[in-house]
Amino acid sequence: MGGAFLAAALLARLGSRIELPTIPLFILAGILLGPHTPGIVLVSDPHDLEMLSALGLVLLLFYLGLEFHMDDLKTGGRKMALAGGTYLALNVGAGLGFGFALGWGMSEALVLAGVLGISSSAIVTKVLVDLGRIGNPETKPILGIIVVEDIFLALYLAALQPILSGATSLQAALMDGGKAFGFLLLLALAARFGTKVIGRLMNTKDDELLVISFLGAAVFVAGVSEWFGVADAIGAFMVGLMLGSTTSGERIRKLVHPLRDAFGAIFFFGFGLSINPGDLPSVLWPVLAAVGVTLAMNVFAGLAAARVYRFGAGQAANISTTLLARGEFALILATMAAAAGLDPRLAPFIAGYVLVLAVLGPLAAGRSAWLARILPGSAFSRAAAPELGAEPTAEPLPEPEPEPLETSRRSG
Numbered sequence: 001m002g003g004a005f006l007a008a009a010l011l012a013r014l015g016s017r018i019e020l021p022t023i024p025l026f027i028l029a030g031i032l033l034g035p036h037t038p039g040i041v042l043v044s045d046p047h048d049l050e051m052l053s054a055l056g057l058v059l060l061l062f063y064l065g066l067e068f069h070m071d072d073l074k075t076g077g078r079k080m081a082l083a084g085g086t087y088l089a090l091n092v093g094a095g096l097g098f099g100f101a102l103g104w105g106m107s108e109a110l111v112l113a114g115v116l117g118i119s120s121s122a123i124v125t126k127v128l129v130d131l132g133r134i135g136n137p138e139t140k141p142i143l144g145i146i147v148v149e150d151i152f153l154a155l156y157l158a159a160l161q162p163i164l165s166g167a168t169s170l171q172a173a174l175m176d177g178g179k180a181f182g183f184l185l186l187l188a189l190a191a192r193f194g195t196k197v198i199g200r201l202m203n204t205k206d207d208e209l210l211v212i213s214f215l216g217a218a219v220f221v222a223g224v225s226e227w228f229g230v231a232d233a234i235g236a237f238m239v240g241l242m243l244g245s246t247t248s249g250e251r252i253r254k255l256v257h258p259l260r261d262a263f264g265a266i267f268f269f270g271f272g273l274s275i276n277p278g279d280l281p282s283v284l285w286p287v288l289a290a291v292g293v294t295l296a297m298n299v300f301a302g303l304a305a306a307r308v309y310r311f312g313a314g315q316a317a318n319i320s321t322t323l324l325a326r327g328e329f330a331l332i333l334a335t336m337a338a339a340a341g342l343d344p345r346l347a348p349f350i351a352g353y354v355l356v357l358a359v360l361g362p363l364a365a366g367r368s369a370w371l372a373r374i375l376p377g378s379a380f381s382r383a384a385a386p387e388l389g390a391e392p393t394a395e396p397l398p399e400p401e402p403e404p405l406e407t408s409r410r411s412g
Contacts, residue, residue, distance in 0.1 A: 001049070001052070001266075003033070003042040004029075004030075004033070004042055004043065004049065004266060004269050005262070005265065005266070007029045007032075007033055007042065007269070008025070008026045008029045008265045008266075008268075008269050009265075010029075011025040011026070011028060011029045012025050012026065012265075020363075021127070021130055021362035021363065021365075021366060022126070022130060022265075023123055023126055023127070023130075023268055023325075023358065023359075023361075023362045024358060024359035024362060024363070026265050026268035026269050026271075026272070027268050027269070027271050027272040027275075027355070027358055027359070028272060029269055029272060030268070030269040030270060030271060030272020030273040030274075030275075031272040031273075031275055031277060032272075034046065034272060034273040034274075034275075035273070036275070036276040036277060036278065037277065043273055046270060046273035046274050049266060049269070049270040049273065050270070052263060052266045052267075052270070053266055053267045053269075053270035053271070054232065054267075055219065055263045055266075055267075056122075056263035056264045056265070056266050056267030056268075056270075057122050057232070057233050057236075057267050057328055058218055058219055058222045058232060058233060058236040059218070059236070059256065059259055059260045059263050059264065060121070060122045060125045060126065060233075060260060060264050060267070061121055061122070061125070061233040061234070061236045061237040061240070062214075062218040062236040062237065062239060062240040062256065062260075063125060063129075063240060063253070063256055063257075063260045064121065064125045064143065064146065064237055064240060065236065065237040065238060065239060065240020065241040065242075065243075065244060066240040066241075066243065066244040066249065066252060066253050066256070067134055067139075067143065067240075067244065067253075068140075068143045068144075068147065068237075068240075068241055068244070079141070079144070079308050079309060080141070080144030080145070080147065080148065081148060082308050083141050083144060083145055083148075083304070083305040083308050083309070084144060084145040084147065084148025084149065084152075085148065086301060086304045086305065086308075087145050087148070087149070087301040087304075087305065087323070088117060088118075088148065088149065088152055090297045090300055090301050090304075091116060091117040091118070091294065091297045091298070091301065092113050092114070092116070092117030092118075092152075093113075093117075094116060094117075094293050094294075094296075094297045095112050095113040095114070095115060095116030095117045095293075096109055096110070096112070096113035098112060098116060098289070098290060098293055099111070099112035099113060102286060104342075104343045104345065104346065105342070105343060107163060107164060107337075107340070107342055108337070108342050108343050108346055110160060110163060111160070111164075111333050111336070111337050111342065111346065112290075112346075114153075114156055114160070114329065114330075114333050115326065115329075115330045115333055115334075115350055115353065115354075116290060116293065116294055116297075116326070116353075118149050118152070118153060118156075118326070118329050118330075119145075119146065119149060119323045119324070119325060119326065119327075120325045120326055120327025120328055120329065120330075120358070120361075121146050121149070121150065121233060121237075121327075121328075121329075122233075122264070122267060122268075122327055122328055123325035123327050123358060123361060123362065124142065124146055124322055124323060124325065126264060126268075126362075127322055127325070127361070127362050127365045128142070128322065130362070131365060131366060133318065133322075136315075136318070137309075137311070137315060138306075138309070138311060138315035138318050138319050141305050141308075141309050141311075141319060142318075142319055142322050142323060145305070145319075145323060146323075147237070150231065150233070150234045150237065151184065151234075153231055153234070153329060155180065155181065157180075157229065157231070160336075164336055164337070164339075164340040164342070179228055179229055180228060180229040180230050182228075183224075183225065183228035183229075183230050184230055184234070187221075187225075187234075187235065187238040188238070190238075190242065191238055191241045191242045194242065195242055195245050195246060198242050198243065198246060199243075199245075199246030199247055199248065201213075202214065202217075202243060202246060202248050202252075203246070203247060203248055204248075207251070207255060210248060210251060210252065210255060211255050211259075214239075214243055214252050214255075214256070215259070217239050217243070218235075218236045218239045218240065219236075221235040221236065221238065221239045222235040222236040222239075223235075231329075233328075267328075271327065271328070271331070271358070274331060274351070275351045275354075275355055276348070276351065279347070279348030279351060279352075280348060280351070280352040280355075282345065282348060283345055283348050283349040283352055284352070286345075286349055287349060287352040287353050287356060288356075290349075290353050291353065291356050291357060291360070294324065294326070294357065295324070298320045298321070298323060298324050299320050299371070299375075301319070301320065301323070302316045302317065302318075302319040302320030302321075302323075303316050303320075303375065303376075305319050306319065313372045313373075313375040314368075314369070314372045316372070316375055317368040317369065317371040317372035317375060318365070318368045320368070320371065321361070321364040321365040321367075321368040321371060322361075322365045322368075324357060324360065324361040324364055324365070325357050325358050325360075325361030325362065326353065326354050326357045326358070326361075327354060327358055330350050330353070330354045331350065331351075331354060333350065334346065334347045334350040334351065337350075
């Protein structure tokens with residue numbers, strides 16, 4: 001574990017000199033020092049870091065919840081649902097069509113719909129933090145889309161599980177979906193009405209006790225969420241949403257930073273351990289085609305979200321590129337597909353697709369200004385916000401009229 005931390009830190013330090021984002025470097029460290037590549041093997045079994053990786057994901061989504069306030073849901077819920085629904089319709093629909101086009105089978109197409117359709121919450125969160133965009137105006141819509149995706153994810157997994165397991169009982173599928181939805185509703189009600197009570201329970205002047213309290217709450221609710229068929233990361237996000245609005249919210253944000261960064265690095269390192277580069281050549285062309293489809297759909301989704309929020313081309317480009325990466329959820333689907341005995345090409349395809357976008361996503365987000373230059377300006381309202389990175393412009397002020405000079409006459 002110490003070697004994993006040090007290897008991730010060393011590569012990230014080297015990459016920072018040429019301004020590379022840390023996420024692909026952490027993943028690269030996992031690939032190079034894992035069991036699938038020659039040379040030094042720090043971790044021979046990726047499952048050895050499974051719990052630490054899960055903790056990293058929980059903390060990343062917990063922090064995301066801290067930054068997303070209940071007021072955002074109250075005031076912008078309709079826009080958030082519209083932008084998130086549009087993003088899912090474009091990407092999940094394209095993923096389903098792409099799966100049918102490959103001709104690997106119905107179940108495989110349903111898996112690919114989720115793989116191509118849902119962004120990596122962990123990578124999106126890390127990108128926003130690394131690029132210093134947490135306070136940007138387009139960040140709220142990005143977080144809103146992630147929330148909608150996570151809610152869809154819970155229902156999607158509940159519906160997909162009986163299909164992959166070969167279950168024919170509609171009643172069992174409805175029970176699983178109802179259990180997941182009921183727990184999500186319970187968490188939402190607690191976030192909406194229980195914030196004051198939770199704030200009193202968390203309130204303490206001792207930082208040590210506060211850290212133990214919020215960490216325990218986030219991990220415990222994440223575990224209970226998983227038991228109810230809801231992704232653990234969603235449970236952690238909801239806890240962050242509750243605590244972010246309490247009087248201790250600002251202190252929690254500061255205290256969780258080092259935990260988030262350390263275990264987040266292990267999450268991406270563990271992500272790299274699961275990828276076998278030797279499997280990628282056999283699915284190279286489908287991977288490149290899927291990446292092209294995802295790039296196109298994300299641009300369309302970014303334009304649509306910008307129209308909903310009346311943003312300019314700069315914000316549209318940021319939305320498109322920040323949400324580009326695919327990650328932890330796709331790997332979960334790959335594991336489910338392998339356990340269900342689906343097409344053996346599916347697992348290496350998902351690994352290659354995720355690896356390319358996990359590297360390309362942060363790089364594209366850091367250079368989103370390039371995309372903003374070619375986006376159609378006519379797609380936006382005249383009331384659009386000024387583009388990010390652009391100098392504020394102002395209409396030239398009219399030149400003041402010269403004041404009449406006062407003259408004095410002296411009588412001779």
